[in-house]
Amino acid sequence: MLTEQRLTKLREALIKKLGSEVTDSLSSEKLSIAIFLKSGNYVSRSTIMHLFGLVEKPDSINPKILDFLYTYADRSIFDHVNDNKSSKD
Secondary structure: OOOHHHHHHHHHHHHHHHOOOOOOHHHHHHHHHHHHHHHOOOOOHHHHHHHOOOOOOHHHOOHHHHHHHHHHHOHHHHOOOOOOOOOOO
């Protein structure tokens, strides 16, 4: 399950890789292109917008795409995130 803590970490990691905030359709497209150029895998602008809460809830994102994004963003930053604990890192 996608917890708010993991979602926040993923967003932060993707913003860091992109080098700018993701706040609209244009910046979502920029991240989509950056992901494709770096990995050869396509993640749509609308999926990025879902992830960043710019449209609908992020729970609707395909788990395989989330897994790829975790890998792209550097999965090691998520190793210490325990979805079952309520305290902050």
